[in-house]
Amino acid sequence: MSTTQTNKIEIIKAATSKINEVDFENLSFGSIFTDHLFECDFKNGEWQKPVIKPYAPFLLDPSSRVFHYGQAIFEGMKAYKDEDDAIWLFRPDENYKRFNKSAVRMAMQEVPEDIFMNGLKELLKLDEAWIKRGKGNSMYIRPFMIATGTGVIANPSDNYKFMIILSPVSAYYAGEVKVLIAEHYSRAANGGIGAAKAAGNYAAQFYPTSLANKQGFQQVIWTDDATHTKLEEAGTMNVFFRINDTLFTAPVSERILDGVTRKTLIDLAKSEGINVDVRPVLVSELVEASKNGTLKEIFGAGTAAVVSPISGFSYQDVYHELPNNEDSMALKLKDKLTNIQNKIAEDTFGWTVKV
Amino acid sequence: MSTTQTNKIEIIKAATSKINEVDFENLSFGSIFTDHLFECDFKNGEWQKPVIKPYAPFLLDPSSRVFHYGQAIFEGMKAYKDEDDAIWLFRPDENYKRFNKSAVRMAMQEVPEDIFMNGLKELLKLDEAWIKRGKGNSMYIRPFMIATGTGVIANPSDNYKFMIILSPVSAYYAGEVKVLIAEHYSRAANGGIGAAKAAGNYAAQFYPTSLANKQGFQQVIWTDDATHTKLEEAGTMNVFFRINDTLFTAPVSERILDGVTRKTLIDLAKSEGINVDVRPVLVSELVEASKNGTLKEIFGAGTAAVVSPISGFSYQDVYHELPNNEDSMALKLKDKLTNIQNKIAEDTFGWTVKV
Numbered sequence: 001m002s003t004t005q006t007n008k009i010e011i012i013k014a015a016t017s018k019i020n021e022v023d024f025e026n027l028s029f030g031s032i033f034t035d036h037l038f039e040c041d042f043k044n045g046e047w048q049k050p051v052i053k054p055y056a057p058f059l060l061d062p063s064s065r066v067f068h069y070g071q072a073i074f075e076g077m078k079a080y081k082d083e084d085d086a087i088w089l090f091r092p093d094e095n096y097k098r099f100n101k102s103a104v105r106m107a108m109q110e111v112p113e114d115i116f117m118n119g120l121k122e123l124l125k126l127d128e129a130w131i132k133r134g135k136g137n138s139m140y141i142r143p144f145m146i147a148t149g150t151g152v153i154a155n156p157s158d159n160y161k162f163m164i165i166l167s168p169v170s171a172y173y174a175g176e177v178k179v180l181i182a183e184h185y186s187r188a189a190n191g192g193i194g195a196a197k198a199a200g201n202y203a204a205q206f207y208p209t210s211l212a213n214k215q216g217f218q219q220v221i222w223t224d225d226a227t228h229t230k231l232e233e234a235g236t237m238n239v240f241f242r243i244n245d246t247l248f249t250a251p252v253s254e255r256i257l258d259g260v261t262r263k264t265l266i267d268l269a270k271s272e273g274i275n276v277d278v279r280p281v282l283v284s285e286l287v288e289a290s291k292n293g294t295l296k297e298i299f300g301a302g303t304a305a306v307v308s309p310i311s312g313f314s315y316q317d318v319y320h321e322l323p324n325n326e327d328s329m330a331l332k333l334k335d336k337l338t339n340i341q342n343k344i345a346e347d348t349f350g351w352t353v354k355v
Numbered sequence: 356m357s358t359t360q361t362n363k364i365e366i367i368k369a370a371t372s373k374i375n376e377v378d379f380e381n382l383s384f385g386s387i388f389t390d391h392l393f394e395c396d397f398k399n400g401e402w403q404k405p406v407i408k409p410y411a412p413f414l415l416d417p418s419s420r421v422f423h424y425g426q427a428i429f430e431g432m433k434a435y436k437d438e439d440d441a442i443w444l445f446r447p448d449e450n451y452k453r454f455n456k457s458a459v460r461m462a463m464q465e466v467p468e469d470i471f472m473n474g475l476k477e478l479l480k481l482d483e484a485w486i487k488r489g490k491g492n493s494m495y496i497r498p499f500m501i502a503t504g505t506g507v508i509a510n511p512s513d514n515y516k517f518m519i520i521l522s523p524v525s526a527y528y529a530g531e532v533k534v535l536i537a538e539h540y541s542r543a544a545n546g547g548i549g550a551a552k553a554a555g556n557y558a559a560q561f562y563p564t565s566l567a568n569k570q571g572f573q574q575v576i577w578t579d580d581a582t583h584t585k586l587e588e589a590g591t592m593n594v595f596f597r598i599n600d601t602l603f604t605a606p607v608s609e610r611i612l613d614g615v616t617r618k619t620l621i622d623l624a625k626s627e628g629i630n631v632d633v634r635p636v637l638v639s640e641l642v643e644a645s646k647n648g649t650l651k652e653i654f655g656a657g658t659a660a661v662v663s664p665i666s667g668f669s670y671q672d673v674y675h676e677l678p679n680n681e682d683s684m685a686l687k688l689k690d691k692l693t694n695i696q697n698k699i700a701e702d703t704f705g706w707t708v709k710v
Contacts, residue, residue: 013706030507059412070554107561152385156561189544189580195557199425200555206462225544
C-alpha cells in the first residue's frame with residue numbers, strides 16, 4: 001500500500017486490484033464493490049481527516065448506536081463514463097442536499113459539502129477502471145452514514161462514520177413487475193421519517209413485501225397509512241400513472257421521498273410536451289381508469305432501475321392487467337434519460353457534472 | 356484466555372477483568388459493559404455454534420444490511436441478585452417472545468429459545484460479580500440482532516448476528532420529567548413497525564425529541580399520527596394517566612409497544628384494588644381532567660426507569676402542572692414492583708425466574 005495526499009484526503013492504495021476477478025457481463029446489482037472506499041469520521045465534535053483506503057471490513061463496538069437505535073442514512077447515485085472516458089455524475093447536488101436533510105431528520109451530523117463531493121470525486125478517479133462505457137453501464141455510488149457512538153441509551157450519538165462505497169452495475173432489468181396496492185401495511189407515518197432516506201424505512205417494508213411476493217407480486221405500492229386511499233410510492237421508487245395521455249404522480253411530502261429520478265422525469269416529460277399532473281392520486285381513480293380503459297401505464301422511477309414499467313396491479317383481490325403500449329411513455333422517458341446520463345444525447349438541462 | 360464448553364456454548368474467558376476499574380456508586384445508564392458478551396451467528400441457513408467471549412469490537416463489511424436497510428431489533432431486560440447472591444430474571448419469557456415478534460415484523464431470523472435463554476443465563480453466571488445486591492441495583496441486559504449479510508440491494512439479509520451484552524445499572528433517577536404532547540411529529544404509522552422493538556423506531560424520535568428538549572421538555576408523549584387526538588406512548592416508556600382514582604392506559608396496538616413493565620403494572624395495580632381502564636385515552640380528556648382538577652398523575656413505565664413520574668405536560672402551548680400527591684400511585688407501584696424484582700418482597704405472581 002502506498003500513501004499519498006490529494007485535496008486534504010489521505011489516500012492509501014490497495015496493493016493489488018480485484019478488478020480482474022469481476023465478470024462485468026454478469027453483474028448482480030449492488031453485490032460487487034471496487035478496490036477502495038472513502039471514509040470520514042465525526043468525533044470530538046468535529047469531522048476528522050478524510051481517507052480513501054482499501055475496501056475492507058471495519059471494527060465497531062457492540063453498543064454502537066446504529067445497532068440499537070437505528071441512526072443510519074444513505075444515498076443512491078450513479079456515475080457514467082462517456083466515449084472519451086470522462087466520468088460524469090448526474091445531479092449530485094440533489095443527492096448531497098437530500099443526504100443532509102435526512103441527517104437533520106435523524107438527528108445526525110450534517111456532512112460538509114467538500115467532504116461529500118471531494119471524497120466522491122477522488123474515489124471515482126482512483127477506481128475509474130471499474131466504470132464501464134456504454135448505455136446502461138454505470139457505477140452505483142452509495143454514500144452512507146452510521147452512528148458509531150457507544151452506549152445503550154436512547155439518545156442521539158456523538159460520533160458518526162460517513163462512508164462512500166462503489167458498486168459497478170449494468171442495465172437493470174427487474175423482469176415483469178406486478179404490484180400490490182397496500183390495504184393494511186404502511187411505509188410511513190404523518191410526522192414520521194418517510195421523506196428521509198433512513199435505513200429503518202427499508203427494513204419496515206421487507207415483511208409486507210415478502211407477503212406480497214408470496215402472492216406473486218414483486219413490489220408494493222404504499223398508500224397513506226390513515227385511510228389507504230391515496231397512492232404514495234413503492235419504497236425504492238416513486239410511482240407514475242398514465243391516464244390517457246397525462247402523467248400523474250403524488251406530490252412529495254413528509255411521507256414520500258423526494259426522488260431525483262422522479263423530479264427529473266417530470267421535467268423531461270414536460271419538455272417532451274407531455275402533460276404532467278402532480279397531485280394526490282386516489283386508488284379509486286386508478287381502479288376506475290383501469291375499468292374504463294383510460295389507464296395506459298404505471299411505472300416506477302428510481303436511481304437503481306431508472307424507469308421500471310409495471311405490468312399490472314392488484315387491489316382488493318382483483319388483478320388489473322395493464323395494456324401493452326406501442327407508444328410507452330415509460331420506455332420513451334427512460335431512453336431520453338439514460339441517453340443524457342450516458343452522455344449519448346446532449347444535456348440541455350445542465351444535469352450532468354464532470355468529475 | 357481459556358476455552359471451555361458449557362451447554363454447547365463455547366466459552367472464551369477474558370484474561371483479566373475490568374471490574375476494578377468501575378465505580379459502581381456512579382454508574383451512567385448503559386455506558387459500562389461487563390467482561391464478556393454472548394454471540395451467535397445465523398449463516399448458511401442455520402444458527403452457528405454460540406460463543407461467550409470477551410467484550411470487544413467486531414468486524415463488519417461496509418455493505419452490511421444493518422447499515423443500509425436498518426434490520427436491527429433489541430430487547431431490554433434486567434437481572435437482580437438477592438441477599439443470598441442468587442441471580443433472578445424478571446419475566447424473561449415475555450422479552451423472548453417479543454424479540455421474535457419483532458424479528459418476524461422486520462423479516463429477520465427468529466432466535467431459538469435455547470440460544471436466547473441459555474446464552475443469557477451462562478453469560479450472567481460468568482459475569483455474576485458485576486451484579487450488585489440491593490434495591491435499585493440490577494444488571495441491564497441487552498439482547499440484540501443485526502443483519503450482517505452484504506450487498507446494497509433492498510432485500511432482507513441472509514445472515515444475522517445475535518448478541519447479548521450486559522451493563523450494570525443502579526437506581527435510575529431521570530430528574531424532573533416534563534412532557535410535550537405531540538401535535539405534528541409521530542412515532543408510528545398504522546400498519547407500520549411501532550409494535551416492534553426495532554432500532555429505526557428510536558432514531559425516528561430523536562429529532563422531534565430534541566425540539567421538545569429545547570423547549571424545556573424531557574420527553575414527548577406520542578399521539579396517533581392520523582389525528583393527533585389519542586395518547587399513545589412515550590417512545591421508551593408506555594404511559595399511565597390517573598384520573599381521580601382510576602388508572603388509564605392505551606391498549607397495545609400495531610403502533611404501541613407491548614411493554615412488559617406496562618402489563619406488570621396493570622396486574623399489580625389490579626391486585627392492589629386499583630381500578631385500571633385500558634382504552635384509548637384522548638388528549639382532550641387529559642386537558643379537561645387537568646382543568647377540573649381530576650387529573651392526579653401521569654407516569655411512564657419501562658424496563659430502564661421502571662416507573663417514571665411526570666410533573667406536567669404541555670399541549671397547544673399551554674403547560675399543565677400536575678399536583679403533588681401524597682398517595683402517589685406511581686411511587687407505590689414502583690415500590691411494590693422493585694421489591695418483587697429485587698426479591699425483597701414475595702413474588703406471588705410467579706414473575707421472577709432463578710438463573
